[in-house]
Amino acid sequence: MFLLPFPTWFAISSFITTTTVFTYIISGPSLMTLRRTAPNANRPIKLPAASVIGAIATIAAFLIVYWSTFYYLWFAIALILAGLPLFYMYTMVNRYGASRVAGIVSGVVYWIVLIVATYYLIYLPFAAPTGWPASSPPVTMLKLQPTHIIDFVTYVVVMATATVGFTLYVASTAKDRETAMKHVRAGWWVVATIFAAFVLSFLGSFSVFQTPIIPFPWDTIIAALVALGLYLYGSYSGILTEDLVVALRELGGV
Numbered sequence: 001m002f003l004l005p006f007p008t009w010f011a012i013s014s015f016i017t018t019t020t021v022f023t024y025i026i027s028g029p030s031l032m033t034l035r036r037t038a039p040n041a042n043r044p045i046k047l048p049a050a051s052v053i054g055a056i057a058t059i060a061a062f063l064i065v066y067w068s069t070f071y072y073l074w075f076a077i078a079l080i081l082a083g084l085p086l087f088y089m090y091t092m093v094n095r096y097g098a099s100r101v102a103g104i105v106s107g108v109v110y111w112i113v114l115i116v117a118t119y120y121l122i123y124l125p126f127a128a129p130t131g132w133p134a135s136s137p138p139v140t141m142l143k144l145q146p147t148h149i150i151d152f153v154t155y156v157v158v159m160a161t162a163t164v165g166f167t168l169y170v171a172s173t174a175k176d177r178e179t180a181m182k183h184v185r186a187g188w189w190v191v192a193t194i195f196a197a198f199v200l201s202f203l204g205s206f207s208v209f210q211t212p213i214i215p216f217p218w219d220t221i222i223a224a225l226v227a228l229g230l231y232l233y234g235s236y237s238g239i240l241t242e243d244l245v246v247a248l249r250e251l252g253g254v
Helices: 009-024 027-037 050-067 068-083 084-096 100-130 146-172 177-203 218-237 242-250
Strands: none
Touching: 009 050, 027 218, 050 177, 050 218, 050 242, 068 084, 068 100, 068 177, 068 218, 084 146, 084 177, 100 146, 100 242, 146 242, 177 218
16 A cells, blocks of 8 residues: 555655655654753763754754655655544553544544545645656646645645644543643644645745745755754653653663
8 A cells, every 4th residue: 555656666765765754853853852851861872962963963854855855745744644543543542541432533534634635635736737646756847826825725724723633632532631731742843844844845946836936945945944943843842751761760770
């Protein structure tokens, strides 16, 4: 199922690279969160200039995702968002005691909204006219029209609202609501990262338009600055978790 939409090895490798590097973005903020929440952790190696290296790593990973082009990024982001209902149905229920019914219903509705919005607001106006998935890279670049902006903005608003709304709703049903909300608040920066990359991909020179809204190299400069802001946001959003405390004790830390 993961490989079905792609007709060529080039397309498969490009998509896999995009989705894989997305996971690298978390490394920099995670490092700084550990430095802040577990400063006395027992570790044999201490990375010098961690804040600088973490920032560079985060920016580099974000730019690789951005440079993968809107052509691949929209599908990668759709699949990433498709995993969120599993968080509602399993993690929120088993770890925080959220309502199983609320988790399942919210997850199914979220999947429906995601499929409908992605098909009508992204695939039909942007992907299909450029030749996706029959060609790779796209054979046709689009001429920017007002309807394109309307479709894209509508998609971002709908999916961002659904992501935030359903997450808060399911978390509100948790027996351990305080802990659930604490983790949710600590994770909003990931949601911001996903949608920031998507919006920049639409606006910049790696979009599907003949004339991008933000030309090169300004788009890459803006993407790097946004990545730096997300790195700072993520670094200060992280919290000391029970899992980390257990791991530190096993390693001989405090």
